[in-house]
C-alpha cells in the first residue's frame with residue numbers, strides 16, 4: 001500500500017448523518033470520492049436527493065438514503081439498521097447532524113444562560129447528545145463485524161472553550177468529545193476506533209445569521225488568528241483522514257479545525273496587527 005492509498009476509503013461502508021447540506025454533505029462527497037459507499041441521513045429523504053445525485057454523477061456510485069428525525073429516540077437504531085442493510089454492513093459511522101437552540105421560526109436563539117429555557121435545551125440535548133449515544137449503541141454490533149470499524153463524531157470547538165449564550169450547544173459538544181474518549185478506550189480491544197472533529201466557524205446554513213451579518217462576522221473573526229471562515233470542504237478532509245488507514249493508530253482524539261481560534265493567546269493575538277503605540 002502506498003502512502004496515498006492509506007488515505008483512501010475504498011469499499012468502506014459509511015453512514016453519515018446530517019448529510020443533506022453543510023459539513024455533512026461535504027463529508028459525504030469526500031467519502032464517495034475516496035472510494036467509500038455511503039448512506040446519507042437527514043430528516044427527509046427528499047433532503048439528500050441533490051447530494052446523492054451529485055455523488056452519482058461525479059463518482060458513479062449509488063448513495064443510499066435513509067431518513068428520520070434524530071430528536072425522536074426511536075429513529076437512531078432504525079437509521080443504523082437501514083444503512084447497514086442497504087450497504088451490506090457498516091464500517092464507519094459519522095454522526096454529523098447537530099443543532100443550535102432555535103425559536104419556533106427556526107432562527108438560532110443565543111441568549112444569556114440564566115434566561116435560557118428547558119424547551120430551548122431539550123432538542124439540542126436530544127439531537128446532539130441522546131442521538132449520539134443511540135447511534136453509537138446501535139452501530140456497535142455492526143462495527144464488530146467490520147474489518148476496519150470506526151466512529152467519527154462531529155463535535156465543535158464550542159465543546160472545548162467557553163462560549164457564553166451557547167451553553168446548551170457547548171455542553172452537548174463537550175459530551176461528544178467525552179463519549180469519543182470513553183468509547184475509544186472501551187472499544188479498543190474490539191479494534192473500533194472512535195474520534196471527534198472540533199470545527200470552529202464554518203460557513204453553512206447553521207451559521208448564516210452570523211456570516212450573513214458583516215459587523216457580527218467581523219467581530220467574531222477578530223478572534224480567529226486566520227481571520228476567515230472555513231468552507232465545509234476544509235472539515236471533510238479531516239473526516240476522511242480520521243476514518244482512513246492513515247489514522248489506523250489514532251483513537252480517542254478530538255481534532256480541532258478552527259483557524260487557530262482555540263489556541264491560547266492570552267489576549268495577545270491582536271499584536272499580529274502590529275504592536276500598540278508605546279510598545
Ligand SMILES: NC(=O)c1ccc[n+]([C@@H]2O[C@H](COP(=O)([O-])OP(=O)(O)OC[C@H]3O[C@@H](n4cnc5c(N)ncnc54)[C@H](OP(=O)(O)O)[C@@H]3O)[C@@H](O)[C@H]2O)c1
Pocket residue numbers: 017018019020021022023024041042043044047068069070071096097098099127154155156157198199200201202203204205206207
Ligand atoms: N457550521 C459551523 O460553524 C460548525 C462549527 C462547529 C461544529 N459544527 C457541527 O457540524 C455539524 C454540521 O453542522 P452544519 O453547520 O453543516 O449544519 P447545517 O448546515 O445546519 O446542517 C445540519 C444537518 O443536520 C441535519 N439535521 C438537523 N436536525 C436534525 C434532526 N433533528 N434529525 C436529523 N438530522 C438533522 C440537517 O438535515 P435536514 O436536511 O433534515 O435539516 C442537516 O443535514 C453539526 O453537528 C454542528 O454542530 C458546525
